[in-house]
Amino acid sequence: MAGFVAAKSPGRATIATAFRFALREMRGGLQGFYVFIACIALGVAAIAGVASLSRGLTEGITGEGRAILGGDLDFSLVHREVSGAEREFLDGLGKVSVIANMRAMARTPSGDKQALVEVKAIDGAYPLFGSLRLSGGGDVHTELLRHDDAWGAVVDPALLARLDISVGDEITLGYVRLKVVDTIAGEPDKLSGGIDFGPRLMISRAALEASKLLQPGTLVRWHQRVALDGASAGPTGDVAVKAVREEAETRFPDAGWRIRSRDNAAPGLSRSIGQFTQFLTLVGLTALVVGGVGVANAVRAFLDSKRPVIATFKCVGAPGSFVFWLYLIQILMLAGCGIAIGLVLGALLPFAAGAALSQVLPVQVIAGIYPGELALGLLYGVLTALAFALWPLGRAHDVPPTALFRDEIGTRARLPRRRYVAAAAVTVLVLAGLAVVLAYEPRIALIYVCAAAASFVLLFAVGRGVMALARRMPRFNGRSGRASALATEWRLALGNIHRPGALTPSVTLSLGLGLTLLVALTLIDGNLRRELTTRIAGEAPSFFFLDIQSGQMPAFRKLIAREAPNADLVTAPMLRGRLVKLNGVPTSQITPAPDAAWVLRGDRGITYSADLPKNSQLVAGKWWPKDYAGEPLVSFEGKLAKGLGLKIGDPVTVNVLGREITARVANTRDVEWESLALNFVMVFSPNTFAGAPHSYLATVTWKTPVTAEREIALLKAVSNALPTVTGVRVKDAIQQVNDLVGQLAWAIRGASAITLIASVLVLAGALAAGHRNRIHDAVILKTLGATRARLIAAYVMEYAMLGLATAIFAVFAGTVAAWYVIVKIMQVGFAFQPMTALVAALVALALSVGFGLIGTWRVLGERPAPVLRNL
Template sequence: MSGFVPGTTGSGNQTFPLATRFALRELRGGLKGFYIFIACIALGVAAIAGVTSVSRALTEGISREGQAILGGDLSFRLIHREANAEEAAFLDSLGAVSGVATMRAMARRLDGSEQALVELKAVDDPYPLYGSLDLQSGQPLTTAIAQQDGVWGAVADLALLARLNISVGDTIALGRTTLRISDVIEIEPDKLAGGMEFGPRLMVSEAALPDTDLVQPGSLIRWHYRVRMDPAPSLETLSGVVESVKQNQPDAEWRIRSRANASPGLQRSIGRFAQFLTLVGLTALVVGGVGVANAIRAYLETKREVIASFKCLGATGGFVFQIYLVQMIVLALIGIAIGLVIGALIPFAAGAALSGVLPVQLAANIYPAELGLGLIYGLLTALAFALWPLGRAHDVPPTALFRDIVTGGAKFPRKRYLFATMVTVVALAAIAILLAHDKTIAGVYIVASAGAFLLLVIVARLIMFAAKRLPSVRSTELRLAIANIHRPGALTPSVVLSLGLGLSLLVALALIDGNLRRELTATIADQAPSFFFVDIQSHERDTFQTLLEDEAPNANLQSVPMLRGRIVSLNDIPSEDFVPAQDGSDWVLRGDRGITYEATLPDNSTLSAGEWWPEDYSGIPLVSFDAEAATDLGLVIGDKVTVNVLGREITAEIANMRDVEWQSLAINFVMVFSPNTFAGAPHAHLMTLGWDEEVPTDAELALLKTVSNTFPTVTAVRVKDAISQVNDLVAQLAWAIRGASSITLIASVLVLAGALAAGHRSRIYDAVILKTLGATRTRLIIAYGLEYAILGLVTALFALVAGGVAAWYVITQIMGGSFVVMPVTAAGAALVALVLTVGFGLIGTWRVLGEKPAPVLRNL
């Protein structure tokens, strides 16, 4: 009889062309039953391809606009001081130079009624070397900030005018001088290079800076020297120049950046955010993979007679596997193609929709590498979830295939298919980890997702086990619902798997968001001081403290000397070459750090290792290091730390380590040095003020007004304003993450709909028989509604536990914060699960109950 299916007893290579012909012939009947399959694959692929393409477009946009963002081909930054004559001559030898000074200061109305923290920027005539600074009136910047009638001009963000309630043409006080607001800034080309801002921009001429009296020894001011090279150098040439400068001037304390890394902080943030969204897209694919498995299983049920015919005519199990594997690949490629088209269009749509929101213009384009990544993810996911159900059909005899709907088909496939499934899953996880921005986080995410998936399988089996052993109940509807949960071919595994991962992810994100908000608005706000006062000069310190004690007699004051410096080397290893003990812990080595010296152990710190130095210590320089940062870097007591402060490199030995309460926002430093380290060095002071009890806002603003008018060169930062701004940023980020993560929930809904559709056939038989035996439509709807409600509630409970554990880990172990469970989030997750399961279930049930009994009964 094998002659009716020629070639099916040959090797795989010989039978594959024939299997392909059969597969394509069967597909002529259309895609009915595979729409969910295609949609699941397309959704996940579109998410991954779109996210990675947008990330690439943002990175390319930053690189393309690197000169304008940085303000030059190269940027040299000094802190506390200007470049000396030798350094200035060297910079001039590289090309055209523009000098910019940035610092925070207090701007005030002349009558002293209003004041605001501003991001001050003093520029010279050549500024900007690249890009264009556009003013509202269109006048040149040099004209707008020039001195007229003895008063310096200034331009500002519109937000500053709103905060001070002033208009263009009005005058304000800055430090010890008066400025006239001559225009409003519309476009500032190098704004991204400045990092996070706590106030609106105020821009003045560099020549006006001395009149403000803000620049004092130890003032927290940064000098940026941008260089424009002619002709424009390539990135390789720039890299060579940077290396040459580091080698030829190893003692220079400036930080060098090129247009290749014009905004490293933003690029790191883009990389991390893209990694998270890629993992979310991968989660959507995994959830969709459940839909793939459901669709294939349901499709094979409809092909029982065809497969039985093949087997009876001599077809081998391998031949049958090849036929439906080809069909699966064809259908997966259709879904992947749809996803790739959508993913390729997302950067263009995002560029148009977010043109007024994003800080840089997207370099929208079609990126083959990113689309290829989506293709690989989509194909591997389809294979990972298709091999198992396809493999089960290999050894099942025709009689068992006809009985599969009754027995449930719990048999495992052959070892070759188990091995192929395992290899595909491992390859999927390996690619996700190897291509991740932070491999540790990616690894944790993959392991957590795999663990959640396995737990969901176990939970589904436990639900069925428990339902089967429950004592009989009197309610007919409830008894039928419980029986449906554990009967052969029940929807329980599909429903639990489809919703579990998506809901767990959303619960975790909601709890992380809620705990971060609570930490900011409640815990930190209660513990933090009300004000930070920066740039208090040594000769003003006592007078300033006296003023605060008179104006706020019940307040708590804390004052410490403050300098800025950067870590040059650790144990004689340059900071750029130092490899931390833990990935992602090199934040201490990036940029400048606030440092101080103390004779005694600071408040808000606990000595965790080593001993504190005596108050009259006069030996070699010693330093106390934050214990957590030291552990992350791999430092121990006795190691050497070299810092550059005010142009001098100072090497100190780690004498002890401290546990620091960063959450209190009190005065804390990563590094605290022994007092003899900076003897005679010019520096300013940092002071905080806070109350033990709640103080009215009017009292805080009155104190701010008094301080600003009496000490115009002291910068005051109101902590509530800073927390509010950070909270707004967290809220915006949270909404963006929730929106992106909703992709997983959409995939869950698709899989749920597919699972219900797959069970449609068996539900029709059940409904018809029950209606024939006298069951009414109302009683059947109640029974099915109870079934879906029970499954939805159990899934929601699992999501709460799994999402809660994930959120707890992120908050406490990664972010170092405190975690609380939020009941509103729990209720919301349960409500979503119940609405989805009961809603979709009853919609499908209503269609089932509308079937005519006669056609079904004739085929029994």
């Protein structure tokens, strides 16, 4: 008694006394808290593990930066090689390796088979860092020498399969013969090149020149890799690399080259890792929030079982604050167990992923213990436990002493005191703010968090709505014996749904978020596949033909007219340029809208035209006259112009062939990108590039569907007649993208399964939390004559209705989320897929009825006598 009187004074005494009592109560073990611990552990493991794996991948890219990039610095140019002054500058920095990359058609000598290849022409200094491994173990420079009348070539093994050839066979590239002398087992700088649309074909610089593929305007990217003299691999070397980069930009401001350094060797891969990490982190956070429902259920059930203990404390003088601190300390101890398990699993994930996925991941995972990433998981776990425990703990503050003298099963819930409500709200806001602030793309994270919060609130409302609906449902009275029995079971099921303390809100919350996420991801995946395989494939051209020289255009037109008389041929001049200034401001100093940032990365395809291109519609401004001869003008894609802050009349500067050209925005237009027609972000007035060397781009579209054999026959005819022209069969490219989408979808579904697992755990926990009330009901009903079969039938009806209500919400909310992503973010068409709704309904019914019956079977096995004696 004296201890409690002393504990009435706030501060350390209250907390210290509560801590001693908490340790005593914890001697009873963890019974009833296994779901609580599992939910916390699962979410923390997902967040800490994903963050650690991302850090391991990033460290892998940074550690292998020199080998991935191929040098300390990479200076890349499109269409042209470096000038004399530029090469002199580069030679003064250290050892230089020059590489040419382009796409072309490789053919068998008979011309029967051809394939799009990624050509890489190397010099004697390649590679500056790392090593190129050949399957036969030979030296690449020796293998690429000329053999009799054919040049040597090493290839990706996939090319052998596509052309049905073997090592030792010959192929042709342009006007040169190549002998395949070996296959590539490892290419150190492969990741720096981005996405490949064909297998690698590696040849010497001399072989490329002999092929006659290098024509004015040909789309070829020249890379000058530099190994700086005296530059180390550590921070000191990074400073030297940065200084050289700044010097190059200052001395050659109009060079138009894209400079990359070893600390950003694979920007596309790093960006993809960051985006995927953000998604997985948000999925982990969703799992943690779903698990938070389990935390709340477990805490509420635990405190309900402790009502006599709490009332006893109150009777002997303990204040409400003592009760709050006593059970908060216990909850934090239990949460600590779950967090510790999650952190151990999260720390092990980089080691496990690095070993299991070493042949799949594009870079080596630098496995290690990353304290910062583990601390992030710890913080998320603590905040989640507090956010969902404070509310029921606040209610425990006001348990009256009279609870010791009467059993209050199913009493109406009362709101906690304001300070507990405020503390819970602040914790939730901190949790959401942390997710947004630390995200790779805060805007996407904010949308995701808001959507999750809205789903949470709506699911709670759905649970209350189902209870209200059940309360107002008619109670049927059957006339026959069986009908009367079913009517009784129906009334019992409805009563279980809407009674005080019912499981309805917990079941809808536990299943709803997981199913909503699953439905949304499935619909997004299905719509992307439909867009690729149905709409885009149906509207897209059959072929793209690249690098058509001006002198080849008459022969190319005649060939298409002869081989594909029923096809439409569309051509456009093609150059590559890089935006360097907008409104006179360097693009490096501009922060564009997130959906327009890609326009400023690297080079863009540009063209000129006297007429408004097809698949385009003017939004603002006017198109120039056909005989226009004034200052250079440009037409900009409307949404991208808005994202870049451009208006009619603003100057835009692009670097083309090493020259900076400034044009004014004459108009903006909408472009149907999904048609895959000849569309460009920027279309210039014809006088802008008068006399500039360039090639042509063409599309061929059959008016009526044709067989694959007919398409391949056209590709064969073009590649045989015009060996330097590159043909891309659109269906092959779409299939490649479709395969990539499929692989990504499976990865995302696998990650999202974490949320569904958390939902199942919470559902099991919710049913366990209602175990006490279920035993009471079952005993009373069995005493009054109810059979086990009738009780099971009533419970099946109850859980089936709850599962169906949850499925309906999940389908609706998931469809809205998928529609927003597909239509508003990806800007493509959306179609509802009924099978997704059916699968969601079946999953919800199976989980709710299955787990419900498992828990009910245990309840029905209870003997009435022990329970009745305690009533």
